[in-house]
Amino acid sequence: MTAHLTAAQARRLGIDVPATAARPRATRKALARDRAVSVCHDCGERFDTDAAETRHVAATFHTRYELEIPT
Numbered sequence: 001m002t003a004h005l006t007a008a009q010a011r012r013l014g015i016d017v018p019a020t021a022a023r024p025r026a027t028r029k030a031l032a033r034d035r036a037v038s039v040c041h042d043c044g045e046r047f048d049t050d051a052a053e054t055r056h057v058a059a060t061f062h063t064r065y066e067l068e069i070p071t
Helices: 008-010 050-060
Strands: 037-040 065-068
Touching: 037 050
Parallel strands: none
Antiparallel strands: 037 065
C-alpha cells in the first residue's frame, strides 16, 4: 500500500524532503501583429498588439477602430 503525504506531513514524520524549486513566473508576451497598427477613432490612441487594444476596449468601451496596414 502506498501512503500519500504532503511535504509538511513527511517532515513531521522525520523524513528528509528536498526543498522544491520555486516555479518560474509565467508571463505572457504581447505578440506584434506584423507591424499592423490599429487606431481608436474616439480618442486617437494607437495599438500594435491585440492585448493592448483589448485592454483599451475593456477600460473605455470605445468601439470604432481602424487597422492601418503598412505597404
